[in-house]
Amino acid sequence: MDLQTIFEALILGTVEGLTEFIPVSSTGHLLLLGHFMGFENPGKTFEVLIQLGSILAILSVYFSKLWQLFISLPSDPRSRYFVAGILLAFLPAAVIGFLAHDFIKAVLFASPALICTTLFLGGLVLLWVDRLDLKPRYHDVAHYPMHVYLAIGCCQVLAMVPGVSRSGSTIVGALLLGTDKRSAAEFSFFLAMPTMAGAFALDLFKNRDLITLNDAAVIGVGFVTAFIAGVVVVRWLLDYVSRHGFSLFAWWRIIVGLAGFAGLYLFG
Secondary structure: OOHHHHHHHHHHHHHHHHHOOOOOOHHHHHHHHHHHHOOOOHHHHHHHHOHHHHHHHHHHHOHHHHHHHHHHOOOOHHHHHHHHHHHHHHHHHHHHHHHHHHHHHHOHHHOHHHHHHHHHHHHHHHHHHHHOOOOOOEOOHHHOOHHHHHHHHHHHHHHHOOOOOHHHHHHHHHHHOOEOHHHHHHHHHHHHHHHHHHHHHHHHHHOOOOOOHHHHHHHHHHHHHHHHHHHHHHHHHHHHHHHHOOHHHHHHHHHHHHHHHHHHHHHO
């Protein structure tokens, strides 16, 4: 593992942690950066496996809430209801992700132009939704109706296309379904845990024969930096979106999408 590879892994891991929980598409950013940096990894496993760092980041920040949820499950119907809602929202992505995994990795992950397009269009959609005069009906992530949990989960399936953004699709779907901005972002956190863990486990299993000791070391570097950056973002994001909404992220998506197109035109 040479110094250049370590440096690239540090950059990509930091980008993963900074972008995983905001609606800008961490995978899209990683794939575009990797393309222009010339970063190569077998089966595009690096981009998925370093998500373990982001998973652990959200687990560490939400440990107290998750522990209370766990110990109250046997006795509290409200806890069981919320866990059932998370699992219901996770189900569509679990099914589609399992069935379409090879196509997603071999075809969609290999198209920088597609990623630039979805980043740009997603930014426009997020800007439009953020400016709508929506009247929130649901403010507590633990008390959404079951059909809202399921509909948000169906929206998450759109994020199988790199550049769409898992958090972006779930947040936009939640807002249009009547949630407020803070709870939409918070439910995206909770839904991220089973979704990212499932993607990590499936990708690790599918590519177990491709990963060498050197690859594992590079992934480890990305994992650590993704964890540190992820903790910072999770602690900051809810208060930010409560006060300012999502327009900053929308404009960032548009700028990155246009910059990506320019880079592809100039450098290929």
